[in-house]
């Protein structure tokens with residue numbers, strides 16, 4: 608009741624998925640879970656039912672396989688999972704952070720990892736996702752390492768959003784770059800410069816808060832202020848660092864912002880050819896740590912689905928009635944009771960060089 612929010616106004620219930628989807632998932636060796644969140648019937652609005660799909664997966668090839676072979680193997684793996692998502696009626700699908708590559712930023716090496724970077728607008732992965740979107744009639748959220756040729760070949764950590772029509776709706780960049788443990792990502796790219804875009808799709812208003820942004824409540828808030836009803840959080844994070852935070856943060860963001868949140872993590876251990884150090888006196892090592900999967904969806908009323916497995920690839924399908932966002936907002940009124948003008952003034956003062964903390968002493 609407490610861990611999954613099943614008290615009172617409706618937690619996640621099981622969603623029946625077609626038998627052929629379950630058999631295909633078993634054949635293709637990934638876990639398939641289905642859940643649904645209901646909202647109360649309204650007189651003036653029809654239910655706004657949307658099915659989202661969250662995919663978590665291991666890298667299929669070793670990190671020293673040729674770059675093109677690794678990318679192709681990941682495309683193939685995702686394709687076979689997306690086919691099952693279509694059988695389950697999924698409308699919007701999101702993949703894990705930097706899904707076309709191993710999460711190699713821990714190494715701080717440039718080659719071959721920077722070779723995985725692609726154009727967000729017309730790189731091979733975006734073209735692949737456009738095909739998927741059109742063929743399966745779903746919106747695709749595709750988090751990649753972006754190479755921005757128009758701006759001096761700058762790299763970014765970017766999520767490309769592709770409409771179910773197959774056209775590229777736009778992109779959202781990771782706003783918060785970790786400098787914690789072996790997550791040495793600022794070696795490759797800097798903080799995003801795109802603010803907090805929300806994408807209006809046929810299946811609701813969606814936004815993408817990439818991984819480390821999960822720890823920043825204001826980052827979630829800004830997507831919500833722009834009207835996001837579903838915020839995806841494609842991630843890559845390891846047990847030793849964050850597993851105790853994982854069940855709390857995206858769930859809390861759903862509560863605080865009256866929206867649905869979808870937290871997605873990688874699975875497994877990715878081993879690199881060359882050892883690297885962490886600057887902490889510990890011996891050099893070949894892997895970043897264990898990616899614990901456990902992807903889940905949280906609803907604005909504080910309920911959540913169970914997580915996918917810690918150890919297996921998986922597809923989590925969640926049906927949600929987006930009417931729940933406004934219903935919870937009308938009950939708890941966090942936007943109405945938020946003191947945004949006061950926060951804005953205090954934040955504006957805080958970022959000034961002459962800021963003096965408001966501390967009252969005897």
Ligand SMILES: NC(=O)NCCC(=O)O
Nearest residue numbers: 785790818819843844849
């Ligand atoms: N990819 C990424 O930002 N990971 C940082 C670790 C975490 O946020 O748990």
